[in-house]
Amino acid sequence: MCNGSKMDIKSILFAGVGGDGIITASNVAAMACMLAGFDVKKSEIHGMSQRGGSVSAFVRFGEKVYSPTDALGQVNYLFATEKIEALRANKYLNTASIGIINDRIVPIINQEIDTEYIDKKLESVKIRKIVKNFAEDALKLGNPKVINTIMMGVLSCYMPLEKEYFTEAINKIIPKRILTLNLDAFYEGILIGENTRNKNYSREVN
Amino acid sequence: MDDRTTKAIISGNEAVAIGAYKGNAHFASGYPGTPSSEILDYFKQFKDVIAQWASNEKSGLEAALGASIAGTRSFATMKHVGLNVAADPLMTSAYTGVNAGLVVVTADDPGMHSSQNEQDNRYYAKFAKLPMLEPSNEYEAMAFMQYAFVLSEKFDLPSIMRLTTRISHSLGIVKYDTRRLDNEKIFKMKKDFQKYVMIPSNAIKKHKSLLKKIEELEIYSNESPINRIIKGRSSVGIITSGVSYNYAKELLPDAHFFKVGLTYPMPVEKIKNFVESVDRAVVIEELEPFMEEELKIAGVKVEGKKYFPTDGELNLDIVKNGLEKCGFLKKDKSKVIFEDFELPKRPPALCPGCPHRPVFDILHSLKPYVTGDIGCYTLGAIAPLSAMHTTVCMGASISMGIGASKVQDDEKIVSIIGDSTFFHTGIQPLVDAYMNNAKLTIIILDNRITAMTGGQPNPSSGFNLNNKKFEPVKIASLARTIGIKRVFEVDQYNYEETKRIIEREINIDELSVIVALRPCVLSPKKIKDEPLVVTDKCIGCKRCLRIACPAIDFVNNKAVIDADLCTGCNVCKSVCPVEGAIINV
Ligand SMILES: Cc1ncc(C[n+]2csc(CCOP(=O)(O)OP(=O)(O)O)c2C)c(N)n1
Numbered sequence: 016m017c018n019g020s021k022m023d024i025k026s027i028l029f030a031g032v033g034g035d036g037i038i039t040a041s042n043v044a045a046m047a048c049m050l051a052g053f054d055v056k057k058s059e060i061h062g063m064s065q066r067g068g069s070v071s072a073f074v075r076f077g078e079k080v081y082s083p084t085d086a087l088g089q090v091n092y093l094f095a096t097e098k099i100e101a102l103r104a105n106k107y108l109n110t111a112s113i114g115i116i117n118d119r120i121v122p123i124i125n126q127e128i129d130t131e132y133i134d135k136k137l138e139s140v141k142i143r144k145i146v147k148n149f150a151e152d153a154l155k156l157g158n159p160k161v162i163n164t165i166m167m168g169v170l171s172c173y174m175p176l177e178k179e180y181f182t183e184a185i186n187k188i189i190p191k192r193i194l195t196l197n198l199d200a201f202y203e204g205i206l207i208g209e210n211t212r213n214k215n216y217s218r219e220v221n
Numbered sequence: 222m223d224d225r226t227t228k229a230i231i232s233g234n235e236a237v238a239i240g241a242y243k244g245n246a247h248f249a250s251g252y253p254g255t256p257s258s259e260i261l262d263y264f265k266q267f268k269d270v271i272a273q274w275a276s277n278e279k280s281g282l283e284a285a286l287g288a289s290i291a292g293t294r295s296f297a298t299m300k301h302v303g304l305n306v307a308a309d310p311l312m313t314s315a316y317t318g319v320n321a322g323l324v325v326v327t328a329d330d331p332g333m334h335s336s337q338n339e340q341d342n343r344y345y346a347k348f349a350k351l352p353m354l355e356p357s358n359e360y361e362a363m364a365f366m367q368y369a370f371v372l373s374e375k376f377d378l379p380s381i382m383r384l385t386t387r388i389s390h391s392l393g394i395v396k397y398d399t400r401r402l403d404n405e406k407i408f409k410m411k412k413d414f415q416k417y418v419m420i421p422s423n424a425i426k427k428h429k430s431l432l433k434k435i436e437e438l439e440i441y442s443n444e445s446p447i448n449r450i451i452k453g454r455s456s457v458g459i460i461t462s463g464v465s466y467n468y469a470k471e472l473l474p475d476a477h478f479f480k481v482g483l484t485y486p487m488p489v490e491k492i493k494n495f496v497e498s499v500d501r502a503v504v505i506e507e508l509e510p511f512m513e514e515e516l517k518i519a520g521v522k523v524e525g526k527k528y529f530p531t532d533g534e535l536n537l538d539i540v541k542n543g544l545e546k547c548g549f550l551k552k553d554k555s556k557v558i559f560e561d562f563e564l565p566k567r568p569p570a571l572c573p574g575c576p577h578r579p580v581f582d583i584l585h586s587l588k589p590y591v592t593g594d595i596g597c598y599t600l601g602a603i604a605p606l607s608a609m610h611t612t613v614c615m616g617a618s619i620s621m622g623i624g625a626s627k628v629q630d631d632e633k634i635v636s637i638i639g640d641s642t643f644f645h646t647g648i649q650p651l652v653d654a655y656m657n658n659a660k661l662t663i664i665i666l667d668n669r670i671t672a673m674t675g676g677q678p679n680p681s682s683g684f685n686l687n688n689k690k691f692e693p694v695k696i697a698s699l700a701r702t703i704g705i706k707r708v709f710e711v712d713q714y715n716y717e718e719t720k721r722i723i724e725r726e727i728n729i730d731e732l733s734v735i736v737a738l739r740p741c742v743l744s745p746k747k748i749k750d751e752p753l754v755v756t757d758k759c760i761g762c763k764r765c766l767r768i769a770c771p772a773i774d775f776v777n778n779k780a781v782i783d784a785d786l787c788t789g790c791n792v793c794k795s796v797c798p799v800e801g802a803i804i805n806v
Contacts, residue, residue, distance in 0.1 A: 042230075124568075
């Protein structure tokens with residue numbers, strides 16, 4: 016019998032709805048991990064996402080990564096652009112996971128969504144989570160399209176790599192004409208992230 | 222692209238294209254299908270290559286075979302079910318063999334992320350007696366593709382490269398350059414009656430020579446470094462291939478691995494020795510027990526599907542579970558798994574403005590029996606549209622409609638098919654319907670693009686994979702040329718007129734063809750007009766919800782239209798029973 020010694024791999028699960036920019040966001044994170052010297056695997060799950068379905072992507076990084084997808088209960092970071100999709104990811108999380116979640120519900124055709132139920136469930140998820148209406152922060156920067164980059168800034172505060180790898184990745188992936196805007200958004204996210212991290216930290220100390 | 226070595230995060234599909242280029246491929250042809258579609262998009266970006274879409278996989282593979290015989294390394298791409306369509310040339314190309322290297326790339330879809338079945342195409346390798354390569358990651362996808370051409374020429378056979386969704390659509394770091402191999406051999410095009418003309422007298426000899434080649438390949442498989450042993454420190458052995466290797470290696474890093482890269486013919490002797498060197502050996506493979514059976518036939522003591530499922534995609538959890546069952550891993554009882562919440566599903570839906578929607582709404586009201594096909598429009602089968610009653614394989618709509626309309630009179634039969642699907646395998650059934658006087662109403666949803674798989678052009682698009690323009694094939698003219706009298710073109714955004722024609726044709730006891738001409742709202746370019754608005758005249762009857770438009774929501778007993786999503790197609794306004802409840806502003 017062998018001992019399945021788990022190699023030191025960390026992972027981010029991106030979850031959202033078709034059109035949310037999950038693929039680009041996960042590309043940026045994967046690139047940042049590569050630039051930081053990690054081995055990286057990324058896997059996208061988007062059966063028919065163009066038609067409004069759920070989209071998710073795993074980014075796994077570490078010294079050596081084999082599997083492109085992660086196991087239940089093993090995801091370290093959740094990056095969710097929508098609350099129902101965040102809840103769908105629940106089974107992949109554990110008590111040490113950190114969730115950056117956009118406070119938003121995308122309606123589903125011909126279904127009434129019990130928003131109270133969604134919020135109650137999200138409340139019950141036992142992870143460290145930052146649930147915030149990032150659209151408001153994006154609007155402050157004058158562009159609703161930079162929500163993901165702000166969230167990436169928040170995420171970067173919790174990840175074991177220098178923030179400059181993220182900015183380098185953004186530089187490489189985001190088109191020139193919206194680059195400055197996105198870098199601003201990333202820094203805005205860092206401000207939010209540093210804030211929440213300190214708060215969460217103090218709460219844990221108490 | 223340039224010659225320098227780059228380190229980048231690339232997908233399996235991109236890696237296949239790079240590998241093909243480095244391996245000196247000059248010609249590629251395929252038909253789109255998830256998860257294979259992006260390979261040709263990547264390949265066409267290289268200089269001095271010819272990449273093109275075919276109307277179906279058979280045509281694509283035959284074009285690649287022709288190019289190979291003409292002396293050019295070539296490959297064909299398709300999804301797993303595409304190889305069913307291309308099975309005819311595949312089987313006999315094993316007899317003719319190739320000239321310059323020929324590779325058939327098939328991308329299977331375990332788990333059916335976007336497919337109608339999850340057949341395991343490894344059986345095609347055994348069926349046709351062709352070598353099959355299975356990469357486990359992006360680097361191997363690139364390297365094996367190069368190797369596949371070498372193997373093809375060495376044994377004078379097409380090679381099959383088998384990918385799966387998780388290989389095609391996963392990304393990893395690869396260091397590569399885009400230099401072609403040097404010392405390219407020159408293959409002259411030769412008229413070789415015995416080799417390329419498969420009449421019985423030649424084919425009989427070619428079958429014998431194929432059997433000999435496969436014997437040689439078996440020896441080769443046992444010697445090739447593509448089938449390799451990764452030594453571990455424990456006493457157990459794992460035999461695996463493709464993506465499964467990654468799950469097993471991560472869970473049992475200390476086990477001995479036999480990693481099969483050339484899945485057919487299997488390196489049986491080498492595995493036999495491997496199995497003898499370990500206490501116990503287990504085969505981990507996705508879908509069918511292909512390797513397990515090959516080994517058991519040869520008397521090699523292995524276990525496999527006893528512990529692992531034969532359906533669906535494998536993953537870390539499923540492989541872990543199997544390894545626990547067979548005793549290779551201790552049961553991990555400490556781990557608490559968070560709840561899998563009961564949540565509303567987010568099914569895919571036709572896009573706002575999709576021109577398929579009004580047709581299904583009309584069919585929903587008229588209630589004929591609809592034999593359907595595969596494409597975005599298959600979503601017309603889902604509630605609340607619920608207006609498609611069969612979906613089997615591409616091209617089956619018209620032909621199944623012929624059979625159904627011939628043997629009964631109770632149901633009016635409508636066959637519905639998309640443009641790309643029509644060109645794929647719908648034309649011949651249309652000819653059959655005409656020849657056999659089928660009393661059928663055929664609706665062709667000609668949105669001028671292959672939308673389902675990401676917007677690849679087709680004969681109706683008027684431009685090809687390389688953006689070269691051509692005069693599009695007019696489906697109505699084609700139908701008339703066949704001899705069909707009742708051929709009509711409609712614009713679905715003109716809801717009333719479309720409904721009038723469909724209703725009339727369903728009720729006429731004759732063959733008719735209705736070509737619905739509105740283009741796709743997503744590709745080649747996004748179409749968005751001014752959004753519509755719901756006024757306070759809305760009576761909350763929910764009629765507009767029945768068209769299943771993502772832009773329409775229902776709040777406080779009234780419909781609301783999301784201005785960002787609405788494309789202004791007016792279909793909701795057309796179906797609304799209250800004048801002035803939905804308006805243009
Ligand atoms: C034999 C086979 N090849 C490819 C596919 C993948 N596939 C499914 S639908 C489709 C094309 C649909 O295009 P079209 O008929 O134009 O309909 P649209 O999606 O544009 O509505 C393709 C390529 C398949 N299912 N089967």
